[in-house]
Amino acid sequence: MKTKTSRITAIVLTLVMLLGTMSIAGTATAGAATDRVSLYSSSRTFSKYGGSTYEIYVKTNDNANNQKVTIHYNYLDSMDWQDSNAVYVTTLSDGSKIWRSYISSFNCKYAIKYEADGQVIWDNNNGKDYTDADVIGTAPVAAERIGYQYDKANFQINAVLQNYAYHKNVFVRYTTDGWNSYQDKALGYVQTNANGTETWSTKVNANGSNFQYAICYRVNGSEFWANNFGANYDESFYIHH
Numbered sequence: 001m002k003t004k005t006s007r008i009t010a011i012v013l014t015l016v017m018l019l020g021t022m023s024i025a026g027t028a029t030a031g032a033a034t035d036r037v038s039l040y041s042s043s044r045t046f047s048k049y050g051g052s053t054y055e056i057y058v059k060t061n062d063n064a065n066n067q068k069v070t071i072h073y074n075y076l077d078s079m080d081w082q083d084s085n086a087v088y089v090t091t092l093s094d095g096s097k098i099w100r101s102y103i104s105s106f107n108c109k110y111a112i113k114y115e116a117d118g119q120v121i122w123d124n125n126n127g128k129d130y131t132d133a134d135v136i137g138t139a140p141v142a143a144e145r146i147g148y149q150y151d152k153a154n155f156q157i158n159a160v161l162q163n164y165a166y167h168k169n170v171f172v173r174y175t176t177d178g179w180n181s182y183q184d185k186a187l188g189y190v191q192t193n194a195n196g197t198e199t200w201s202t203k204v205n206a207n208g209s210n211f212q213y214a215i216c217y218r219v220n221g222s223e224f225w226a227n228n229f230g231a232n233y234d235e236s237f238y239i240h241h
Contacts, residue, residue: 037114039137054103064116073110140224141217155206169218176208
């Protein structure tokens with residue numbers, strides 16, 4: 001017959017074993033964006049072959065040599081989740097790395113899986129997953145695709161940016177002759193989005209032999225650029241090749 005003390009001891013031992021198992025298996029974490037991995041920016045565009053494509057940029061801040069970034073996504077609840085490997089794009093001035101993945105889908109939801117040094121870290125937007133409404137993650141500013149524009153004389157440029165302060169300056173720098181000359185034009189405030197970011201917009205004359213542009217966001221004495229990671233944007237930004 002077990003005594004009360006032996007029963008308590010058995011319970012304690014069981015709890016210790018469970019905690020030990022959790023510690024061993026606890027190499028995977030899930031939830032919001034972390035310092036190690038986060039959604040940087042994302043946009044939905046149209047493929048020249050038809051259908052829609054998500055272009056997803058992920059930021060990692062890690063010195064590990066064996067980093068792997070995967071987009072875990074689904075577009076129908078009745079279907080199994082799928083994986084798309086992200087490829088390295090560039091290293092930012094602060095040492096963080098940018099990765100990119102394309103997903104051909106519709107009505108998509110996705111989470112970010114990051115593997116490094118034997119650990120698995122998830123950014124699943126606090127359990128809500130990401131959708132095409134999430135244009136910007138941790139990026140200070142991002143260009144927003146708005147579809148094909150036939151009127152090049154009134155080419156619309158949209159930017160989504162973090163609301164770092166009330167007073168800010170947002171403008172587009174553009175050229176129509178391959179940067180032999182350029183002009184700056186201010187973007188105007190359009191709306192505050194559900195996640196607290198802001199959308200700004202303007203229209204420029206994109207007629208010319210070589211139209212390109214980049215977006216600048218000045219706030220609190222700092223300057224942030226959305227310039228397609230140094231490649232700049234052009235009138236084909238709406239489409240994924």
